[in-house]
Amino acid sequence: QTSPDTLTKVLETKELVVCSPGDYKPFSFDNNGKFEGVDNDLMDKLAQSMGAKVTIVKTTWKTLMDDFTANKCDIAVGGISITLERQQKALFTEPYFINGKTPIVRCENVDKYQTVEQINRPEVRIIANPGGSNEKYARNELSNANLTMNAENLTIFQQVIDKKVDVFVSEAAEAIVKAHEHKGVLCAVNPDKPLKPAQNGWLIHNGDYRFKSYVDQFLHLEKMSGNLDKTINKWLPRD
Numbered sequence: 150q151t152s153p154d155t156l157t158k159v160l161e162t163k164e165l166v167v168c169s170p171g172d173y174k175p176f177s178f179d180n181n182g183k184f185e186g187v188d189n190d191l192m193d194k195l196a197q198s199m200g201a202k203v204t205i206v207k208t209t210w211k212t213l214m215d216d217f218t219a220n221k222c223d224i225a226v227g228g229i230s231i232t233l234e235r236q237q238k239a240l241f242t243e244p245y246f247i248n249g250k251t252p253i254v255r256c257e258n259v260d261k262y263q264t265v266e267q268i269n270r271p272e273v274r275i276i277a278n279p280g281g282s283n284e285k286y287a288r289n290e291l292s293n294a295n296l297t298m299n300a301e302n303l304t305i306f307q308q309v310i311d312k313k314v315d316v317f318v319s320e321a322a323e324a325i326v327k328a329h330e331h332k333g334v335l336c337a338v339n340p341d342k343p344l345k346p347a348q349n350g351w352l353i354h355n356g357d358y359r360f361k362s363y364v365d366q367f368l369h370l371e372k373m374s375g376n377l378d379k380t381i382n383k384w385l386p387r388d
């Protein structure tokens with residue numbers, strides 16, 4: 150089996166095909182059919198460096214690895230946590246964001262849900278979106294809590310606001326964005342000290358070290374120039 154050569158393909162076709170679930174602010178979210186966020190800005194710039202344009206292929210957290218390994222796209226983005234399980238199926242770029250599991254709660258409950266011990270109890274109603282690391286974390290680390298699965302990520306926050314559930318443990322970046330969108334109503338519990346740390350990266354096809362090296366260098370230059378921080382700050386409110 151020959152290794153994939155994504156760089157040559159993109160240079161020739163002038164198209165960078167990007168998989169994204171598109172349900173996760175600040176990284177990639179579907180804004181009336183247009184995918185926006187940190188990762189989409191960076192994909193536009195990455196494509197531009199190869200004289201190419203981005204085509205988005207929408208995926209889901211459940212189907213992400215299957216869609217990627219079935220070659221539906223050249224690179225996958227959208228706030229993907231770097232995990233060893235995923236690394237067994239594909240390569241990751243260098244990390245570009247430090248993240249980690251962070252409870253999102255109604256603000257009056259911040260003191261109540263500071264630790265895993267406080268959340269992992271039968272009387273605590275938690276919620277999760279299917280297919281990604283949030284579901285895994287809820288099932289593995291919060292197995293004593295009362296879990297409701299919510300088919301899609303976007304409507305979870307209203308369930309917390311409406312007191313249908315008490316805690317959504319998600320990633321720090323999303324917790325910060327949602328606390329900002331629902332100021333005084335939803336709060337992120339210690340987003341700077343996650344319950345479980347994670348870093349985000351992008352998926353590169355197995356064996357394609359040439360493209361990995363290219364994208365890693367792109368990220369390295371974005372970091373050195375300060376542009377990565379600028380792009381993150383554009384989408385991630387700090388208040």
Ligand SMILES: O=C(O)C(=O)C[C@]1(C(=O)O)C=C[C@@H](O)C=C1
Nearest residue numbers: 173228229230281282283319320
């Ligand atoms: O699976 C992952 O790696 C993610 O970080 C994605 C994930 C999740 O864990 O489900 C994280 C935050 C968003 O709520 C949506 C999806």
